[in-house]
Amino acid sequence: MNRTLAFKLGAIAFLVLLLLIPLTMIGGLIDERQRYQGEVLRDIARSSSYSQKIVGPILIMPYTRTVQHLKINDQTGERYQEQRETSGRLYFLPERFIFDAELGTERRARGIYEALLYHSDSKVSGVFRLPQKLGLGEKLDQYRFDAPFLSVGISDIRGIRKDLKLRLNNESLEFAPGSGTSMLGAGVHAQLPMINPEGGQDLEFAFDLNLQGTEHLQLVPVGRDSRVMLAADWPHPSFIGEYLPSRREITDRGFTAEWQTSFFATNLEEVLQQCGKDSECANLLGRSFGVSFLDPVDQYLKTDRAIKYALLFLTLTFATFFLFEVLKRLSVHPVQYALVGLALALFYLLLLSLSEHIAFAKAYVVSAAACVGLIGFYTSSVLRSWRRGLGFAALLAALYGLLYGLLSAEDYALLMGSLLVFAVLSCTMVLTRKLDWYSVGRSPHEDN
Structure with missing residues (x-):
């Protein structure tokens, strides 16, 4: 060369x-x-609402348990009964859980940047089927129950757009801020009338949830039989989470999707029992699915x-x-x-x-x-x-x-x-x- x-x-x-x-x-x-x-997108979400994750409803019954313990006096050798009281909560998941939502999207601009917000018009319904003697058997006599409440975890309650009213067996009840349990984090709860501790009864519930959020909408299928239906005007959905929809249809005008799960697939009853104490349960919150509204053209x-x-x-x-x-x-x-x-x-x-x-x-x-x-x-x-x-x-x-x-x-x-x-x-x-x-x-x- x-x-x-x-x-x-x-x-x-x-x-x-x-x-x-x-x-x-x-x-x-x-x-x-x-x-x-x-x-900028985080700032827009901070001034409106973040991604939403819905967990519940879960029926919670606070209790005080009295247990007799046999004790022996070390000095005299006499036997006597000592009474101890412990407090806790019983958690019940719905037998049937239905979530039907129509979602609309809108863009919020700040300068040259845009964030996509969604508005969910949701109808939540189902039924709780309480077991005989609340599943406690012969130990039921040891329990004294306080007023139960229905808890719904909502990750950012700022997105709630209308007052929430619970319909329980045709009775109208008010929701209050706070889930009432750190297990679900932020959310709402409704005080319920006293429930017959003998159990064996059905509690039908329903409420409308108007929710605003950004980026993602996720749900935890809490029912023994859960059915979730979403319809939106967003033509670029990305389905996320632990479960994919059993049916979906995507067009240029939007999408529809349907999920159907059971306790055999989610194992939520065991997960809820493993959560144990009334503290945040990552394993429960992680059993979610949903849809992402992020713009695919970045x-x-x-x-x-x-x-x-x-x-x-x-x-x-x-x-x-x-x-x-x-x-x-x-x-x-x-x-x-x-x-x-x-x-x-x-x-x-x-x-x-x-x-x-x-x-x-x-x-x-x-x-x-x-x-x-x-x-x-x-x-x-x-x-x-x-x-x-x-x-x-x-x-x-x-x-x-x-x-x-x-x-x-x-x-x-x-x-x-x-x-x-x-x-x-x-x-x-x-x-x-x-x-x-x-x-x-x-x-x-x-x-x-």
């Missing part, structure tokens, strides 16, 4: 490395804007993914530029390579700034068209032919099209990238198969 060719290849490699500096700076700018967007995520291919893009573009130079016996200065490389780097800055104001696809087309037009016009003079400049611009436009395909087909990005590199290498080998590399870079005088 002659010195001219070695110098040219070394200069091109050095330029590629040098252009990583502005690309790294643009990557840092993407991270900064993404963090700022997250702060311009920062896609721009960040695009810039990860920048090194490959620069290499392929410079390789194409170099092939024009070699095959057409042209002389292109490293400064001209550098200007083309800066135009390629500017594409990502244009994409970032435009995607904050218009749709990502439109921002991509405008940015790519601007860079292709600029580089095509410039290379027409560098390559001394408008046809060559047009051909180079067409190849560059094809690369931008392939890059967009890589961004859109996340699951096949590696495959498409591998095929692209193989295709470029194949074309290079075919076009240069008869080229005398020893003569590249020599002047006509040296060839003679």
